Amino acid sequence: MCLLAMSAAAQDNKITVSGSVQSDVLVPQNDEEIGATKTGDVLTNTYVDVQLLHRDFEAGLRAEYMEHPLPGFENDFKGWGLPHFYAKGRLGRNDDGSNVAELTLGTFYEQFGSGFILRTYEERFLGIDNSLLGGRLVLKPAKGLTVKALAGRQRHYWDWNKGLISGADAEIDIDQWLPAMQEHNVRLTLGASWVNKYEKENYIETPPVRRPTDTGYSYTTYSVAQPKYVNAWDVRANLHVGNVSLLAEYAQKGDDPSQANGYIYGKGSAAMLSASYSKKGLSLLLQAKRSENMSFKSQRTVLGISSAVNHLPAFTQDHTYTLAAYYPYATQLADGEWAYQAELGYQFKRNTTLGGKYGMNIKVNYSYVRAIDRQFSGADVISLSRSNMAYAGTKGYTSKFFKWGDEKYYEDFNVTLSRRLTKAFRLNLMYMNQHYNMTVVEGEGGMVHSHIFVADGKYQFSPKTTLRMEAQYLRTKQDEGDWVFGLAELSLVPHWMITVSDQYNCSQTKTHYYQGLITYNTGAHRLQAGYGRVQEGYNCSGGVCRWIPSQKGFTLSYNYNF
Numbered sequence: 001m002c003l004l005a006m007s008a009a010a011q012d013n014k015i016t017v018s019g020s021v022q023s024d025v026l027v028p029q030n031d032e033e034i035g036a037t038k039t040g041d042v043l044t045n046t047y048v049d050v051q052l053l054h055r056d057f058e059a060g061l062r063a064e065y066m067e068h069p070l071p072g073f074e075n076d077f078k079g080w081g082l083p084h085f086y087a088k089g090r091l092g093r094n095d096d097g098s099n100v101a102e103l104t105l106g107t108f109y110e111q112f113g114s115g116f117i118l119r120t121y122e123e124r125f126l127g128i129d130n131s132l133l134g135g136r137l138v139l140k141p142a143k144g145l146t147v148k149a150l151a152g153r154q155r156h157y158w159d160w161n162k163g164l165i166s167g168a169d170a171e172i173d174i175d176q177w178l179p180a181m182q183e184h185n186v187r188l189t190l191g192a193s194w195v196n197k198y199e200k201e202n203y204i205e206t207p208p209v210r211r212p213t214d215t216g217y218s219y220t221t222y223s224v225a226q227p228k229y230v231n232a233w234d235v236r237a238n239l240h241v242g243n244v245s246l247l248a249e250y251a252q253k254g255d256d257p258s259q260a261n262g263y264i265y266g267k268g269s270a271a272m273l274s275a276s277y278s279k280k281g282l283s284l285l286l287q288a289k290r291s292e293n294m295s296f297k298s299q300r301t302v303l304g305i306s307s308a309v310n311h312l313p314a315f316t317q318d319h320t321y322t323l324a325a326y327y328p329y330a331t332q333l334a335d336g337e338w339a340y341q342a343e344l345g346y347q348f349k350r351n352t353t354l355g356g357k358y359g360m361n362i363k364v365n366y367s368y369v370r371a372i373d374r375q376f377s378g379a380d381v382i383s384l385s386r387s388n389m390a391y392a393g394t395k396g397y398t399s400k401f402f403k404w405g406d407e408k409y410y411e412d413f414n415v416t417l418s419r420r421l422t423k424a425f426r427l428n429l430m431y432m433n434q435h436y437n438m439t440v441v442e443g444e445g446g447m448v449h450s451h452i453f454v455a456d457g458k459y460q461f462s463p464k465t466t467l468r469m470e471a472q473y474l475r476t477k478q479d480e481g482d483w484v485f486g487l488a489e490l491s492l493v494p495h496w497m498i499t500v501s502d503q504y505n506c507s508q509t510k511t512h513y514y515q516g517l518i519t520y521n522t523g524a525h526r527l528q529a530g531y532g533r534v535q536e537g538y539n540c541s542g543g544v545c546r547w548i549p550s551q552k553g554f555t556l557s558y559n560y561n562f
Helices: 002-012 179-183 438-442
Strands: 016-028 043-053 057-066 079-093 099-108 132-142 145-156 164-173 186-198 203-205 209-213 216-220 223-225 229-241 244-253 268-279 282-292 337-348 360-372 404-420 425-437 447-462 465-476 483-492 496-505 512-522 525-534 537-541 544-548 551-561
Touching (some): 099 145, 179 186, 404 438, 425 438, 438 447
Antiparallel strands (some): 016 043, 016 551, 043 057, 057 079, 079 099, 099 132, 132 145, 145 164, 164 186, 186 229, 229 244, 244 268, 268 282, 282 337, 404 425, 425 447, 447 465, 496 512, 525 551, 537 544
């Protein structure tokens, strides 16, 4: 036993080095048919991460090279440097093995609760890296209690915003203090957070505003002051009772006039209720969320996805099939929304009428997003844009909490069936009915109503050889009309994968977006080479979207983990 203890101690004190390399390369070509423009001979986004790990401390950095970036990144990330670097120290041990205290200096990522008032993270395919440069302290002074405090400046591409973000968060697991709850499989976590943004006070001028006078109208330009401090808070409760889970969360943000909301005053808020039930063969999810004026930026003059302090998840399904994801929804942070989602999953047992010999899975998902009710006051204002700029310096509007607005933003009903027909062949079928308000998400285009059909089959010839094929069809009378998509993917375990695909518009443009890819894996290395076209459009994840232009050419992707 003594020898084992000494060996474990020596292992704990061991210093290890780990990391990863990711390099995505495009050799671009001009293509007038799809509007692709060659912007350089060789374009690349390359990342190198290195971490030094020890029981009591940790350090790391990330180098990024985008001097000649991939299309869609040239206006933001062009350059190179070391934007991510940190050192982390740990102190003390609790009975459960966690550290009593942990201090991080440098850049770091953090999320409070569901992210309503704070979420910093990296999603390089979307061009998101909103890390904080400063310090973070995590304390676990008692059983089931975690306290966090932080402060820092937020990354804005190759710079750091001048505003200061600070905050604190506390979570306590009530069941850790009450043995009776543990005996009955009941868990309850309560949490509370606070975030403050400090940004130097400045002024903006409104467009000319028409005001009535005795002789007609006068036009006045107003100077609107932005507050130096914006505070936000969040409270939440997460309850698990057997197979049932309930999450309730509410957040509120103080007056925060910014370019995103048209420089209006007025508090922002977000409320969410989520319930789920799960047991063998059955799952159920019900969610509702209301948000209003919750765009929260560390730099008030910035639009788009950069400088975001918080994140509101979209209550819509993240589709993986190409045409099902063709019209992705983006959360409307500034204007607000009511969002609902329900999902039912059920597994029909083997050797039953519907389950057949091998059983069958069915999943039904429904998402609905609608505008909140917004009543704008002040008939003397000359015009109203979506940004509400005409109301700069005022409360902008009033809104009844439970009342819907006139516009439907998004609706999606889809059914997926998954069934093994033989020992070697599995078939997935999906139908999707979607309403997508292109004007709300993209600025113009009206409401697009589409039907999407997907068939996905996988046949295993041998333990090392598998062929997967997809056939997809999107039917709509709006936008560019109908699309078809086909894919064939041959896997030769453990090293090779060969993929060919084509997406074709069969209504208006009659354009093909073809791709061919060859992937080789060995150990910790992954190399992929390809050629083809990429259609312009939005790349989205979790309700956050980034515009990607058309492109064509040879691609090379290399990944290595060590």
